[in-house]
Amino acid sequence: MDFNDSPQEAEFRLKAKAWLSENADLKKEDSLASFNLITSEETPENFDSAHAWQQKRAADGWIGITWPKEFGGQSGSVMEDIIFRQELANYETPPDLFFLGVGLAGPTIMTHGTEQQKKHYLPRILNGSDIWCQLFSEPGAGSDLAGLRTKAVKDGDDWIINGQKVWTSGGHYSDLGMLVTRTDFDVPKHKGLTYFILDMKTPGVEARPIKQITGGANFNEVFFTDVRISDSQRLGSVGGGWGVALTTLMNERLSLSGGFGDPSLIALELQKLAKVVYINGKPASEDSVVRQKIAGYYSRLKAMDLSVKRTLSVLSGGGIPGAESSIVKLETGLLLQEVAAFAMELQNGQGIEYWGQSQHNNGFWQELYFLIPAMRIGGGTDEIQRNIIGERVLGLPPEQRVDKGIAYKDIPN
Numbered sequence: 001m002d003f004n005d006s007p008q009e010a011e012f013r014l015k016a017k018a019w020l021s022e023n024a025d026l027k028k029e030d031s032l033a034s035f036n037l038i039t040s041e042e043t044p045e046n047f048d049s050a051h052a053w054q055q056k057r058a059a060d061g062w063i064g065i066t067w068p069k070e071f072g073g074q075s076g077s078v079m080e081d082i083i084f085r086q087e088l089a090n091y092e093t094p095p096d097l098f099f100l101g102v103g104l105a106g107p108t109i110m111t112h113g114t115e116q117q118k119k120h121y122l123p124r125i126l127n128g129s130d131i132w133c134q135l136f137s138e139p140g141a142g143s144d145l146a147g148l149r150t151k152a153v154k155d156g157d158d159w160i161i162n163g164q165k166v167w168t169s170g171g172h173y174s175d176l177g178m179l180v181t182r183t184d185f186d187v188p189k190h191k192g193l194t195y196f197i198l199d200m201k202t203p204g205v206e207a208r209p210i211k212q213i214t215g216g217a218n219f220n221e222v223f224f225t226d227v228r229i230s231d232s233q234r235l236g237s238v239g240g241g242w243g244v245a246l247t248t249l250m251n252e253r254l255s256l257s258g259g260f261g262d263p264s265l266i267a268l269e270l271q272k273l274a275k276v277v278y279i280n281g282k283p284a285s286e287d288s289v290v291r292q293k294i295a296g297y298y299s300r301l302k303a304m305d306l307s308v309k310r311t312l313s314v315l316s317g318g319g320i321p322g323a324e325s326s327i328v329k330l331e332t333g334l335l336l337q338e339v340a341a342f343a344m345e346l347q348n349g350q351g352i353e354y355w356g357q358s359q360h361n362n363g364f365w366q367e368l369y370f371l372i373p374a375m376r377i378g379g380g381t382d383e384i385q386r387n388i389i390g391e392r393v394l395g396l397p398p399e400q401r402v403d404k405g406i407a408y409k410d411i412p413n
Ligand SMILES: Cc1cc2nc3c(=O)[nH]c(=O)nc-3n(C[C@H](O)[C@H](O)[C@H](O)COP(=O)(O)OP(=O)(O)OC[C@H]3O[C@@H](n4cnc5c(N)ncnc54)[C@H](O)[C@@H]3O)c2cc1C
Pocket: 133, 134, 135, 136, 137, 138, 139, 140, 141, 142, 143, 144, 166, 167, 168, 169, 170, 219, 373, 374, 375, 377, 378, 379, 380, 381, 382, 383, 384, 387, 399
């Protein structure tokens, strides 16, 4: 395993660092946000700065790093994209409202779109003209995405859409959505799906933000009532939506890999906290049980960091990472949940205050505690990761798939 950059990667990292230092401010050294899990509030006030930042990146070629040059990208490698994101995490920058467009919609359109769709949408994604959202999950279809039931019915040259999506991040401010619908109920579930590009301002589309436990409301229920869209908005063939959705999901996985900070930094923050809270009149950091716990968390989180680096090393060598990234996702989520709970316990009564005046680190630990469940659900829940590890890493018997080969309309629900 070689965790170092190759000479070419090292050169790219230097270039990225140089551009970032000229165009953005470094995060303050003691800023907990240097661990890039905590997302900034995506409020409309942040939109102008987010657009300006996107345009600056686009003008200097620091957006769409892996996109082919013919579509306005840099034809760079996945590792180069990860390196840029790793460096970017050290700087204060506006929230990335364009992540779903650049990382998911763009590559999906490049693979499945018509020439006209590529010509229209791809430049607008890169220069930040459109914000995209992902209209995949439904109340009865999340882990089992292919079980979705939002219905699209052909009407002349148009389609009429009825149904509901849920957990649509940024749906209330997005311009366009990647929408998967069911167009055939008489075939098995994966075969009757069709994918569309939806203008979110189309009459009949209603996004209702959902209040989250953190206090924000970044994701939505989205309802479709007799939404009429042209067949030219279809991406891929009628009934071929599952293949198109898989392209989106594969790119989602790539976009999320490796760009987060080293999770063991969180254990170091816990160490700092333990020095300023007291147990029986003494700093908690002098308590042997607390010290053992922090050392344990540090070791386990460092193991996760090294596992991510191992995956990146495989990528860098031109290989394809295996199911081991499921182990990292599962274990990191469980660990951080435990660490945040312990940090709140260390703060005693103050631990249960959310946004209270006297909280340590501006309520970082409370926010982390509330955010981790989302991390453990999005991108595949804990149980789905366990299924993957069981089947693909441990070689255990596969799950029973009782709806295999059965027409969607005949599956009990
Ligand atoms: C922060 C966040 C942002 C999101 N943004 C978006 C977005 O922008 N667009 C979008 O479309 N979706 C989005 N999602 C939705 C996300 O993709 C789903 O929440 C996820 O796929 C899980 O689906 P579900 O919520 O329907 O839960 P379900 O699939 O209904 O799962 C419920 C429970 O059953 C368990 N379970 C399900 N299947 C199995 C199985 N086969 N074996 C064992 N246990 C099982 C699960 O682990 C879970 O505990 C987001 C989610 C989060 C947390």
